Amino acid sequence: MIRIATLSLLLIGSALAQVRHEDIAQGAGQNWLTYAGTYSGWRYSPLNQINAENTRNVVPKWVYHVPGARGLQSSPIVYQGVLYVTAPNSVYALDGRSGRLIWRYADPRAKSQGPNRGAAIWGDKIYFTTTDNYLVALNRHTGALIFNKQYADVAKGTTSTSAPVIAKGKVIVGSSGGDSGMRGFLMALSADTGEELWKTYTIPAKGEKGSETWGDLIDWGGGATWLSGTYDPALNTLYWTTGNPWPDYNGSVRPGDNLYSCSLLALDLDTGKMKWYFQFTPHDTHDWDAQSWPVLVDTEIAGKPRKIVLHANRNGFFYALDRVTGEFLRATQLIDKVTWAKGIDAKGRPMELPNIEPNAEGNWICPSVKGATNWMGQSYNPGTGLLYVLTLEQCGMFYRSAQQPQPMKNFSGGGATEEGGQVILRALDPKTGKRAWEYPMTGLGRMWTGTVSTAGGVIFSGDDDGNLLALNAKNGKHLWHFNVGEMLTASPITYSIDGKQYVAIASASAVFAFGLFEPAVPIEQPVIEIKKK
Amino acid sequence: MDTMRVLALVLFAIPLLAQHGRYLSDSKNAAIGDPQAIAAGTKLFMGSCAGCHGPDGGGGARGPNLVRRSLWHPLSDDAIFSVIRNGVADMPPTKLSDEQTWSLVAFIHALTGPASTNPVPGDPTAGKAIYWGAKAGCSNCHAVRGQGGSMGPDLSNIGGSRPLAVIREAIVEPAKDLYYLGNEAATVELKNGQTLQGVAKNRSNYSLQLIDTKGTLHLIEMRNVKKLTVSDTTPMPTDFAKRLSRAELRDLLAYLAQQDVRSKESAQ
Numbered sequence: 001m002i003r004i005a006t007l008s009l010l011l012i013g014s015a016l017a018q019v020r021h022e023d024i025a026q027g028a029g030q031n032w033l034t035y036a037g038t039y040s041g042w043r044y045s046p047l048n049q050i051n052a053e054n055t056r057n058v059v060p061k062w063v064y065h066v067p068g069a070r071g072l073q074s075s076p077i078v079y080q081g082v083l084y085v086t087a088p089n090s091v092y093a094l095d096g097r098s099g100r101l102i103w104r105y106a107d108p109r110a111k112s113q114g115p116n117r118g119a120a121i122w123g124d125k126i127y128f129t130t131t132d133n134y135l136v137a138l139n140r141h142t143g144a145l146i147f148n149k150q151y152a153d154v155a156k157g158t159t160s161t162s163a164p165v166i167a168k169g170k171v172i173v174g175s176s177g178g179d180s181g182m183r184g185f186l187m188a189l190s191a192d193t194g195e196e197l198w199k200t201y202t203i204p205a206k207g208e209k210g211s212e213t214w215g216d217l218i219d220w221g222g223g224a225t226w227l228s229g230t231y232d233p234a235l236n237t238l239y240w241t242t243g244n245p246w247p248d249y250n251g252s253v254r255p256g257d258n259l260y261s262c263s264l265l266a267l268d269l270d271t272g273k274m275k276w277y278f279q280f281t282p283h284d285t286h287d288w289d290a291q292s293w294p295v296l297v298d299t300e301i302a303g304k305p306r307k308i309v310l311h312a313n314r315n316g317f318f319y320a321l322d323r324v325t326g327e328f329l330r331a332t333q334l335i336d337k338v339t340w341a342k343g344i345d346a347k348g349r350p351m352e353l354p355n356i357e358p359n360a361e362g363n364w365i366c367p368s369v370k371g372a373t374n375w376m377g378q379s380y381n382p383g384t385g386l387l388y389v390l391t392l393e394q395c396g397m398f399y400r401s402a403q404q405p406q407p408m409k410n411f412s413g414g415g416a417t418e419e420g421g422q423v424i425l426r427a428l429d430p431k432t433g434k435r436a437w438e439y440p441m442t443g444l445g446r447m448w449t450g451t452v453s454t455a456g457g458v459i460f461s462g463d464d465d466g467n468l469l470a471l472n473a474k475n476g477k478h479l480w481h482f483n484v485g486e487m488l489t490a491s492p493i494t495y496s497i498d499g500k501q502y503v504a505i506a507s508a509s510a511v512f513a514f515g516l517f518e519p520a521v522p523i524e525q526p527v528i529e530i531k532k533k
Numbered sequence: 534m535d536t537m538r539v540l541a542l543v544l545f546a547i548p549l550l551a552q553h554g555r556y557l558s559d560s561k562n563a564a565i566g567d568p569q570a571i572a573a574g575t576k577l578f579m580g581s582c583a584g585c586h587g588p589d590g591g592g593g594a595r596g597p598n599l600v601r602r603s604l605w606h607p608l609s610d611d612a613i614f615s616v617i618r619n620g621v622a623d624m625p626p627t628k629l630s631d632e633q634t635w636s637l638v639a640f641i642h643a644l645t646g647p648a649s650t651n652p653v654p655g656d657p658t659a660g661k662a663i664y665w666g667a668k669a670g671c672s673n674c675h676a677v678r679g680q681g682g683s684m685g686p687d688l689s690n691i692g693g694s695r696p697l698a699v700i701r702e703a704i705v706e707p708a709k710d711l712y713y714l715g716n717e718a719a720t721v722e723l724k725n726g727q728t729l730q731g732v733a734k735n736r737s738n739y740s741l742q743l744i745d746t747k748g749t750l751h752l753i754e755m756r757n758v759k760k761l762t763v764s765d766t767t768p769m770p771t772d773f774a775k776r777l778s779r780a781e782l783r784d785l786l787a788y789l790a791q792q793d794v795r796s797k798e799s800a801q
Contacts, residue, residue, distance in 0.1 A: 081752055095742065095752050100735055102742050102750065109693070109795050136794075139679070141750035144687030146679035148794055523739060526758040530765045531718075 018123045019079060021168050025233050030496040032078040035118050035163040036377065037493065040296035041230035041239075043379040043452045045494045049501035050516060051456030055470045055479040057517045061502060062099030064511045066092060071489045072506040073115040073448065075163065075377065077126070078495040079140065083504060085511050086116040086163075089130050092511075093143060096497050096504075099513060103143030107136065111154050117228070117375075117490075118163030120171065122191045129160040129173055135194050149194030157182030157220070157408045163228045166191055167238075167269055178224030178243040179287070181217075181407030186225050186240055186265075188272060198272035202242045202260050213256035214245075220407040221254070222246035223261040227291040227375045232307075235324065237275060238267045239296065239309055243289035247405045247413025249358040249398060250285070257282035262290045264311060266326060276326030278348065281315045285357055286340070286398055287369045287416065288314040294323075295380050295387060299430050301329055310430055312378060312389045314371025317344055318433050332433030334426075335372040335391050340365050358398035358414050368396030369416035370445070377450025377491030379459065384473045386427040386436050388451045388459055394421025421445030423464040427476060437476035441465065450491030452503070460503050462488035468505055468512070484512055564635035565610055565642050568652050574640025577633060585624070589698065590644045596624070600698045603645035613638045648700060648790035649692035655780075660788025663781055669773070671785075677792055683748030684732045685716060685769070693793030700789055704782070705774040713767030719743060721753060722760040729753070733763055 019033055028037035028045040037043050050058060066072060066087050074086040082102060083094040090106040112131035119128040125137045125146055133152035138145060151173060152158045161176045170188040178184060184202035189195065202223035204210040211218055222245050229240030242265065245251075245258035262281040267274055281288050295310040301320065309323035316338035320329045328348030341350035356365060376390040400414040423445055427436040441464045449462025458479065459471045466488055469481035484507040492505035504513040564570035579588065585596030592598030608616070617634050620626035629637065643651040664671045665681075674685035681688075691700060702709065719733035721743060731745035741761070743751040770776070777785065 082750070095740065097752070097754075098740050100737070100740060100742070102735065102752075107794060137679075139676070139683065139687075139748070141748055142676075142683050142687060142744060144676045144679070144683065145689035145794055521756070523756045525738060526755060527760040529760065529762040531762055532765055 017080060019121045021233075024166070028494070031080070032076065032493045032495050033121055034077070034165060035075055035120070035228040036230065036293060037452070039165075039167065039231040039233060041293045041380070042295065042382075043377050043450070043491065043493075044381055044454070045452065046455045047494055047496055047501045048454060048456035049496070050454065050458060050494075050503065052458055052472050052474075052479060054516060055458055058470065058480055058482075058503070058514050059517045060482065061097075061513045061515045063513075064092070064094050064099040064101065066506075066510060069509045071115065071487075071508050072511075073117045073161075073490050074506050075118045075491050076493055076504055076506065076511065077119050077121050078493065078504075079121055081497040082140070083495075083511070084119045084121065084126050084140075085506060086119050086128050088114055088116045091119055091126060091128050091138065091143070093126075093140070094511065096495060096502060096513070097500075099511070105136070105138050105143045105145070107134070110134075112159045114159055114176070115161050116163075117161055120164040120166045122166040122169065122171070125191070127164050127166065127171055127191070129162075129164060131159050131161070133158060133160050135164070135171060135173060135189050137191075137194065147194050149189065151187055151189055151194070151196060152185075161226050165228050165231060165238075167231050167233070170197055170269060172229070172238060174225030174227070174229075174240070176224050176226040178222035178226070178246055178289070179248055179412050180410050181220035181222065181246045181405070182224065183219060183221060184223035184225055184242055184261075186229075186238075186267065186272065188269070200265075200267060200272040200274065202263075202265065204259065210259035213259045215254050215256070217246065217254050217405060220246055220405075221258065221261065223263075224289070226289070227293055230294050230296055231269065232296055232323065235307075236269045237323070238269055239294040239323065240265050240267065241290040241292070241294060241311070243291060244284050244287045246407075247411060248285070248287040249400050249412055249414030249416065250405065251283055251357065253405055253413075254283075258284070262288060262315075264290060264294055264309070264321070266323070278321055278326050278328065280311070280313045280317070280319065281350065284315075285400075286315075286365060287412070288367075288371055290314070291375045292373050292378065293375075295378065296323060297380055297387075297430050299385070301431065308430065310380075310387055312373045312387075312391070312428075314367070314374055315350070316340075316367045316372040317350075318389075318428060319344075319348070320430065320433060321348075330433055334389070335367060335393050337366040337393060337395065338372070339395070358400040358416070360400060360402070362397035362399050364395060365398050366395035367392065368394040368418045368421065369398070370394060370396075370418050370421075374448070376448055377452070379451040379453040380430070381453040381459070381473050383455055383457060384427075385430070386473070387430055388453060388461070388473075389426050389428060390447075390450060390461065391424050391426050392421055392445055393424060394418055394445050418445060423447060425451070425459075425461055425471070425476070439471055439476045439478075447488050448490070449488035449505070452492045452494055454494060460492045460494070460505075462490075462492065462505065466507070468492060468503075468514070482512075482514065484510070562610065562635050562638070564632075564639040566651060567639060570636040570639040571643050571652070573633070574636035574638070574643075577629070577637050578640050581627070582637075590641070591698075599641060600645050600696055603696060604699065610638050610642055613641055644698065645696050647693050647793070648695060648697040648786075649793035649796055651697070651790075653697055653787050653790040655783035655785075655787030657784070657787040657791050659781075660784035660786065663777070663785045664788055669777060669781075669785060674769075683744055684746065688789065688792055690794040691792050692790040693795055697786060697790055701782070701786055704785070706771070707767045707769040708771055713769065716768065717766075718764040718768040720762040721758055723753070724757055724759045732768065733761075736763070
């Protein structure tokens with residue numbers, strides 16, 4: 001009788017465990033509850049069991065091969081020892097200690113292919129979006145469907161790739177498809193029902209303010225929101241970046257700055273209303289989406305404490321803005337070779353050089369279309385005060401086609417090449433924008449992996465050769481590496497179960513977890529009684 | 534009463550992979566799902582195909598079970614058309630017209646395709662009452678769109694992933710074909726004195742995942758287990774063929790056939 005009472009108390013306690021706003025706002029720890037670990041986009045964990053001294057003892061703990069996966073881009077969510085990893089149109093719940101599959105949810109009838117960058121968690125539900133724009137909510141214990149709700153139409157050129165961000169019960173979902181013509185937006189859906197709460201377009205409608213910066217193609221202007229953004233609870237503001245204007249390489253059919261493409265938008269969480277915007281690349285013709293998320297840091301700029309937002313942009317520059325007002329504070333060069341602008345002026349506008357447009361013969365421009373950085377996970381470490389960004393020194397040819405633009409026909413108005421190039425992990429000082437150190441990598445510039453950094457003074461990062469590596473966060477010195485045997489297309493995270501810290505990363509086809517070496521302890525089987533019915 | 538028995542009575546199992554089924558419906562042919570075409574196809578099937586494949590497509594001495602086969606080797610409607618037209622292995626080609634062939638495909642689709650994509654007899658509203666009522670008690674263990682128990686597999690997509698014949702079989706013969714594996718009733722006595730009850734998912738020599746009677750997941754390491762008692766068969770009642778009338782079973786199936794995560798009409 002006593003045992004039954006204890007049991008029921010225990011079960012109630014466990015069943016009531018729910019992820020609340022405060023839990024996510026607190027940032028990463030044992031759990032990893034939002035795409036970038038923290039609302040502020042830090043990919044930072046206070047865990048320090050694995051540190052700069054003992055990283056040499058890190059060993060693989062388990063591998064889970066995701067059936068049929070070819071280029072996983074998922075950053076896992078972790079709650080109470082369970083990892084939630086996505087592949088396109090599917091979610092896998094894995095035991096964080098052993099890597100064993102707990103459940104899988106798959107929706108093979110989704111009407112579109114494409115990557116998926118991760119799940120989200122709220123209450124006792126796991127959320128993800130299908131490629132064809134259904135928000136799906138699942139029971140975190142069993143993977144059972146709670147609800148699914150279609151929020152956008154794939155027939156209008158919109159697909160979905162990013163991990164939702166959930167704040168105060170609002171599931172924020174973005175839009176993909178900007179290379180084929182669509183109208184980008186950001187939406188808030190109810191975490192309880194999936195109902196639309198607000199929708200903010202990133203491209204104005206004809207006649208609205210900003211529409212004068214477009215020609216006739218404004219209805220298909222792009223400005224996709226294909227990467228998760230960040231959130232400042234104190235300012236109740238979402239920070240979200242937007243992608244290229246369409247058609248990508250042919251700017252002649254869209255005269256003007258093409259607002260609000262290639263921009264950072266600050267939106268009120270409750271209403272979706274735009275508080276301010278900042279456009280990094282007006283009238284972009286090189287497919288330099290502003291994706292790479294905005295990192296929120298409080299620091300001193302020129303001796304004055306400021307709430308800033310940092311942004312390493314695909315166009316080759318590293319920006320700092322005041323995140324309350326959107327005021328441009330500074331831009332420094334992110335990579336060594338930038339040939340399209342000689343710098344950023346005092347108002348934040350690029351000082352463009354002549355002859356930078358894509359043309360029929362091809363125009364050689366640096367950075368390449370892949371950009372000086374891209375959506376690879378960057379990390380801010382409050383211990384070192386540095387931001388770690390995977391950068392790419394790469395140039396390429398940019399072509400413009402004379403064809404008539406046709407929305408949703410995969411028409412990008414031309415093309416571009418990515419030639420050679422080198423990935424360099426760079427530590428940047430948010431106060432000055434200057435480099436503290438750098439770690440050059442070998443490889444072909446094809447990786448899409450990112451970083452996580454910890455209070456243990458370690459950065460875990462993928463490299464361009466299929467290694468997960470550990471660097472000393474202070475000075476960038478190599479500590480450890482492990483070859484996963486294939487390309488890395490996702491970013492690492494860290495979590496802890498039963499007092500043991502793990503580092504996990506999805507490679508192209510599998511999920512790997514690492515931890516400190518422990519000698520094996522033989523397991524004695526319990527008494528097992530097989531009961532006949 | 535024996536706890537295991539109580540547990541067994543309230544559990545109800547359907548294939549573990551119920552929500553993960555796959556069917557390749559790539560054809561836009563109007564015959565698919567059309568009752569007249571299906572009726573025409575039925576006649577053709579009984580005349581030309583049933584001899585080898587059985588009158589219900591359940592297989593015979595010379596032809597495979599088409600219903601089961603669709604689970605592990607789904608064919609698109611176009612591929613079925615091509616097999617009927619051209620034959621395969623020992624199966625001879627046919628000289629049916631396009632229209633006849635498509636009506637045969639429509640019949641096979643109705644037999645082997647997801648229940649939600651085919652006309653299904655019965656009253657789904659009456660079936661809904663049976664599902665959520667005490668007589669069948671399905672909802673004690675199986676959830677649909679977030680309502681219902683968590684110990685049995687979720688049925689939110691059962692109609693979207695399984696042919697009607699397979700859903701029927703899982704209800705009337707739940708112990709057949711190891712449907713219950715991964716859903717065995719289990720009692721776990723831990724070394725720390727706690728006891729947990731539920732269904733054992735993914736049991737290995739090293740770890741066990743248990744969904745308890747409240748629907749909470751427990752990740753258990755076998756090194757922490759003192760004693761594990763696990764049932765060797767399905768926890769689902771095996772008497773539904775007797776417990777429900779023929780009409781009730783038909784209505785229940787009509788309701789389950791509607792459960793499809795991709796259908797706007799599917800609702801609790």
